Amino acid sequence: MIRLLNHPPSPVQELHAPLFAEKGIRLLVKRDDLLSLSENGGFCGNKWRKMKYNLLEARLRGQNRLLTFGGAFSNHISAVAEAGQSFGFETIGVIRGEAPASPSPTLQQAAARGMHLHYTSRSEFQRKNNPDWIAALLEQYGDCYVLPEGGTNRLALDGCRDMVEEVFEQCAGNLPHYYCVACGTGGTLAGIITGLNNTAKAIGFSVLKGGFMRDAVIQLLLDYGVAPSDNWEIQEQYHFGGYAKTTPELFVFMKTFYREYGIPLDQVYTAKLFYGLFDLIRNGYFAPGSSIMVIHTGGLQGNSKKF
Ligand SMILES: Cc1ncc(COP(=O)(O)O)c(C=O)c1O
Numbered sequence: 652m653i654r655l656l657n658h659p660p661s662p663v664q665e666l667h668a669p670l671f672a673e674k675g676i677r678l679l680v681k682r683d684d685l686l687s688l689s690e691n692g693g694f695c696g697n698k699w700r701k702m703k704y705n706l707l708e709a710r711l712r713g714q715n716r717l718l719t720f721g722g723a724f725s726n727h728i729s730a731v732a733e734a735g736q737s738f739g740f741e742t743i744g745v746i747r748g749e750a751p752a753s754p755s756p757t758l759q760q761a762a763a764r765g766m767h768l769h770y771t772s773r774s775e776f777q778r779k780n781n782p783d784w785i786a787a788l789l790e791q792y793g794d795c796y797v798l799p800e801g802g803t804n805r806l807a808l809d810g811c812r813d814m815v816e817e818v819f820e821q822c823a824g825n826l827p828h829y830y831c832v833a834c835g836t837g838g839t840l841a842g843i844i845t846g847l848n849n850t851a852k853a854i855g856f857s858v859l860k861g862g863f864m865r866d867a868v869i870q871l872l873l874d875y876g877v878a879p880s881d882n883w884e885i886q887e888q889y890h891f892g893g894y895a896k897t898t899p900e901l902f903v904f905m906k907t908f909y910r911e912y913g914i915p916l917d918q919v920y921t922a923k924l925f926y927g928l929f930d931l932i933r934n935g936y937f938a939p940g941s942s943i944m945v946i947h948t949g950g951l952q953g954n955s956k957k958f
Pocket of ligand 1: 696697726727801803833834835836837838839840917920921948949950951
């Protein structure tokens with residue numbers, strides 16, 4: 652656990668391109684994808700941030716078993732399995748859908764890391780936040796520290812808030828004007844907003860279709876006890892058809908980005924984030940002189956996905 656708490660800050664890397672010079676902006680990447688205990692591991696990025704205080708809390712409560720929820724390709728399931736193995740927790744993953752004949756690479760790896768997979772019908776999975784169902788699961792598996800799907804809770808927001816403090820120290824005297832991050836549940840963005848204290852604007856890029864992300868983030872801020880301010884917004888037009896949907900154009904973007912900068916992206920979250928951000932830059936969204944911090948939240952374990 653000390654390894655987790657005392658880990659050095661993730662690096663900040665500046666990207667250079669004629670487009671940025673032309674628009675007079677600076678683009679910095681907070682490489683949270685490099686926060687990892689193992690190479691190509693699932694426990695990195697925003698999962699690291701979101702689980703850090705939860706793992707500590709579980710340990711303080713004397714719990715040695717984690718139970719959580721997710722789909723067959725979930726980065727969160729992968730992260731919980733890896734964190735459990737690294738820090739000595741048993742792990743139970745409640746998985747959306749019946750047991751498949753051939754499990755996804757994410758689930759195979761989670762099982763290999765010792766996670767017990769509890770498959771459940773898609774309709775039952777909808778009850779993932781229902782206290783009666785959670786109580787029934789705990790009855791079956793014994794006392795567990797329960798993490799919600801996607802890992803977003805109050806302690807997760809605290810962990811994401813730490814990331815902003817790291818940036819304050821790393822960029823002291825030259826703080827970014829914008830923070831950009833991909834949104835699934837909105838928890839990472841909400842944590843960033845709580846840390847900003849209106850010193851900069853946060854932009855969340857929703858990877859889901861439906862236009863509900865803004866309300867989700869407002870609810871998370873209210874639950875956290877913070878009055879929603881106006882120093883943040885959601886970009887809704889870069890979901891590429893919805894969660895885990897992709898297009899050939901997105902793959903071309905990922906490949907080109909990797910060739911230019913040597914930074915791998917994942918097709919579910921970070922590729923959509925950078926694609927959207929580059930589009931905003933091209934369209935003159937950011938005033939000359941702006942400095943933008945993009946958060947690379949990891950998710951690379953999912954690159955072996957077959958959709
Ligand atoms: C790699 C990656 N980036 C971003 C997100 C979005 O984070 P949040 O759910 O906190 O919005 C997730 C997932 O949940 C993720 O796995």
